[in-house]
Amino acid sequence: MDDLKLLRDFGRELEQEPPATLVRQRRRYMGTAPRRRGRAGWAMMGAVAVATALAVAVPTLLLSNRDRALPMGSGDRPVNVSGVRNILLIGSDTREGPGNEDYGPREARQGSKARADTIALVHLPADRGKPTVVSVPRDSLVQIAACEGSPARRDMINAAYTTGGVECLVKTLEKLTGVRVDHYAEVDFSGFKKVVDALGGVEVTIKQPIEDPKAKLSLPGGRSTLDGEKALGYFRLRHTGDGSDVQRIKRQQSLLYAMLAKAKTALVTNPAGFREFLGAVTAATTTDLNVEEMYQLATSLRKSKPVFVTVPWAPAPDDPNRLVWKQPEAKELFAKLR
Amino acid sequence: MITQPATRAADAELVSASWTDPEAFAELFDRYSGMLYRYVVKRLGPEPAEDLVGETFLVAFSRRRSYDTGYSDARPWLFGILTKLISRHHRSEAARYRAMRRAPLDGDVESPADRVAAGVSAQAARPELAAALAKLPAKDRDVLLLIAWGDLTYDEVARALDIPIGTVRSRLNRGRRKVRAALGDTNPMIEEE
Numbered sequence: 001m002d003d004l005k006l007l008r009d010f011g012r013e014l015e016q017e018p019p020a021t022l023v024r025q026r027r028r029y030m031g032t033a034p035r036r037r038g039r040a041g042w043a044m045m046g047a048v049a050v051a052t053a054l055a056v057a058v059p060t061l062l063l064s065n066r067d068r069a070l071p072m073g074s075g076d077r078p079v080n081v082s083g084v085r086n087i088l089l090i091g092s093d094t095r096e097g098p099g100n101e102d103y104g105p106r107e108a109r110q111g112s113k114a115r116a117d118t119i120a121l122v123h124l125p126a127d128r129g130k131p132t133v134v135s136v137p138r139d140s141l142v143q144i145a146a147c148e149g150s151p152a153r154r155d156m157i158n159a160a161y162t163t164g165g166v167e168c169l170v171k172t173l174e175k176l177t178g179v180r181v182d183h184y185a186e187v188d189f190s191g192f193k194k195v196v197d198a199l200g201g202v203e204v205t206i207k208q209p210i211e212d213p214k215a216k217l218s219l220p221g222g223r224s225t226l227d228g229e230k231a232l233g234y235f236r237l238r239h240t241g242d243g244s245d246v247q248r249i250k251r252q253q254s255l256l257y258a259m260l261a262k263a264k265t266a267l268v269t270n271p272a273g274f275r276e277f278l279g280a281v282t283a284a285t286t287t288d289l290n291v292e293e294m295y296q297l298a299t300s301l302r303k304s305k306p307v308f309v310t311v312p313w314a315p316a317p318d319d320p321n322r323l324v325w326k327q328p329e330a331k332e333l334f335a336k337l338r
Numbered sequence: 339m340i341t342q343p344a345t346r347a348a349d350a351e352l353v354s355a356s357w358t359d360p361e362a363f364a365e366l367f368d369r370y371s372g373m374l375y376r377y378v379v380k381r382l383g384p385e386p387a388e389d390l391v392g393e394t395f396l397v398a399f400s401r402r403r404s405y406d407t408g409y410s411d412a413r414p415w416l417f418g419i420l421t422k423l424i425s426r427h428h429r430s431e432a433a434r435y436r437a438m439r440r441a442p443l444d445g446d447v448e449s450p451a452d453r454v455a456a457g458v459s460a461q462a463a464r465p466e467l468a469a470a471l472a473k474l475p476a477k478d479r480d481v482l483l484l485i486a487w488g489d490l491t492y493d494e495v496a497r498a499l500d501i502p503i504g505t506v507r508s509r510l511n512r513g514r515r516k517v518r519a520a521l522g523d524t525n526p527m528i529e530e531e
Contacts, residue, residue, distance in 0.1 A: 003521060007483075011486060018372045018388075024392075025389075
């Protein structure tokens with residue numbers, strides 16, 4: 001009696017040929033491939049925040065095999081056949097979710113709607129060449145489209161999101177830029193905290209000590225490791241430096257870059273921790289992209305270095321705390337994204 | 339069953355190429371995803387198999403820089419990763435074997451020893467084989483199945499599991515002894531190899 005032979009035969013009975021869908025796993029690992037860093041590219045990047053969210057959310061969605069698609073807008077939009085894809089990325093400060101209620105001014109906490117804290121537009125050209133990530137300062141004074149019973153008006157762009165959510169922000173941006181927004185992805189605050197905690201904190205180096213009760217943050221100068229709570233405070237920090245949104249975008253970029261670096265390290269040294277991190281990212285992201293679209297997006301973003309830019313802007317003439325888009329530069333920029 | 343034409347690049351070359359060109363890693367997937375799938379589907383069934391194969395390459399890719407290029411064949415490395423991933427499913431694996439153990443037999447019910455002795459196929463011995471696999475400690479099962487179902491050699495199993503070859507032999511012998519006992523071989527003195 002040859003027990004090994006019997007076992008082998010038993011194995012052959014249990015054997016099944018791989019399904020055709022196995023090929024889908026082929027590019028899965030690529031989603032986590034560290035993107036090559038062009039010095040200039042990263043230095044000038046506008047919205048690494050959202051690009052990071054995408055870079056990690058995409059493999060996660062593929063991993064979890066979960067389609068979180070939410071139907072976006074009305075069904076009467078014609079199908080986009082041009083091949084160009086524009087994706088709106090929103091870092092939201094919704095206070096609706098558990099763990100979100102401690103943030104923001106009281107009026108914002110009490111039954112108010114989400115505000116868009118970080119807004120960016122990812123443009124994928126039809127030939128899937130170099131993607132462009134356009135960061136939109138939330139302080140931009142723009143003409144808000146009429147939506148959900150609110151009349152059109154001039155206000156900060158994130159007011160569109162507060163008033164009418166993603167759909168209103170999309171409508172406003174489309175009117176302003178002439179760019180068609182095909183998809184969106186949202187990341188909210190409590191999700192952000194969980195992502196940082198899953199990473200085991202993230203390190204930042206700051207020049208001046210920070211004392212900011214509004215962001216609930218107190219940090220010594222030099223190098224600090226921030227947990228999720230503190231990282232969020234730092235991310236939202238406003239009344240420091242020159243207090244501008246543009247400087248804040250820079251801080252956010254450096255923080256998100258530190259997160260990305262940490263995630264890469266975790267992937268290599270601590271796969272179990274990385275899974276936890278990916279889980280947190282999945283839970284923190286809401287999007288109407290389906291798995292196939294995410295997959296394509298991940299591939300496009302990975303293959304070529306995205307160009308990061310911020311909408312050309314200038315201080316608003318009537319309000320130094322706001323800014324306006326600089327014309328014709330902004331128009332020229334968006335014309336390239338159509 | 340696994341053949342490696344001499345004309346193609348060694349796995350190790352692909353792994354080191356992937357350090358700078360991640361695309362090169364895809365070739366490893368094309369070579370071995372089917373093989374890994376066929377292995378894991380035997381142990382865990384089709385439901386988690388596809389995902390585990392993908393995850394194996396995900397983990398392998400993240401560790402590609404620590405690959406010892408002294409080994410030209412990447413199979414043991416990949417099987418080692420897959421084995422670790424399978425170990426998270428050891429409960430469902432055992433439950434699966436137990437379910438096969440309960441599968442109805444066709445034909446007359448004889449004692450298992452008679453059937454095996456009569457040279458009956460593995461299909462007839464299936465309940466006993468499944469029961470034995472279900473009861474084996476995970477470490478012994480890993481070694482036994484890497485050899486019987488993964489077609490690895492002793493050396494390759496040692497490398498895959500990062501254990502000495504003597505340990506491979508002892509675990510294999512222990513596993514086989516239990517399988518033989520389950521098949522009704524009552525003579526514990528017979529020790530092959």
